[in-house]
């Protein structure tokens with residue numbers, strides 16, 4: 001039996017908005033009819049340096065003409081250069097490269113179980129770690145999980161910033177404490193420094209590993225290269241993905257030198273992981289995240305959150321740096337649509353939560369323009 005579908009149709013896993021983009025530059029996108037949009041979603045916190053930024057573009061283009069793929073049976077220079085850069089930023093660490101955030105979480109789960117020989121994982125309610133079965137198993141959102149059970153066993157969930165509940169959940173069977181420094185998809189809720197300190201000391205006391213999922217919050221998004229730098233807690237590993245190559249697919253589990261390597265040859269792998277083109281782009285991203293740009297992220301974040309808090313219908317502003325959300329007195333979907341019609345792209349993180357993750361290079365004038373459009377929409 002065959003059904004005729006529309007040309008270009010894909011499986012309906014997304015509630016896709018009916019607009020087709022054909023080009024982009026900086027914080028701006030252009031649709032197929034020539035309409036221009038100020039992009040305050042940046043591909044869901046991915047295109048940190050803005051669309052077609054010259055540095056990763058030149059790096060990827062040069063590598064594209066030199067070498068595409070060799071497999072992980074050999075070394076390539078871009079992969080080693082990226083490993084060096086990430087290690088330097090972390091203060092001593094070794095990466096495993098893969099192709100997405102979900103895959104980075106899969107690697108983190110396997111690594112923690114391999115190192116500790118234990119099954120247990122403690123994660124948080126309302127967390128988001130990806131859609132693959134392992135990543136879904138540690139994602140604390142019942143609506144996303146229910147249809148796909150049974151999932152990976154051994155996972156328990158506690159509330160964000162509830163150190164007492166965390167202490168009750170972590171024990172001698174715990175391999176991994178996994179949390180986002182700022183819960184992204186779950187509504188842009190920052191973890192408190194006290195909660196992270198509690199997680200660190202519980203992991204140390206019980207011989208568990210603390211992994212911070214910085215897939216969304218990392219790569220300068222909160223105003224420091226890693227979000228943990230602002231929180232006074234050094235994790236045993238972080239996961240990275242979204243902003244790492246400015247839109248080319250990449251994921252990474254970055255394990256601190258102070259933690260066991262765990263993996264041995266044959267334990268884990270990825271055919272495409274560490275792809276030279278993508279790693280060359282990611283090196284350029286790392287080099288572009290200068291102290292000046294990171295300081296600017298803080299300033300633009302302050303400007304945007306202050307402005308957002310003054311808008312009609314915004315009940316609360318949450319987040320760090322340029323990972324921000326406004327809790328609204330109305331459904332976010334209608335605001336997203338009206339803003340798009342006025343040439344501004346924004347996202348949601350929950351029914352009434354407006355999510356703003358502009359490129360890190362967004363200008364003060366662009367922030368003002370976005371606030372003006374949002375004010376019109378919300379008035």
Ligand SMILES: *Cc1c(COP(=O)(O)O)cnc(C)c1O
Pocket residue numbers: 099100101102103105128129130131180184185213214215216217241242
């Ligand atoms: C987006 C996201 C993921 C999943 O990344 P994919 O590349 O979509 O698999 C995991 N963790 C966090 C915190 C995310 O924001």
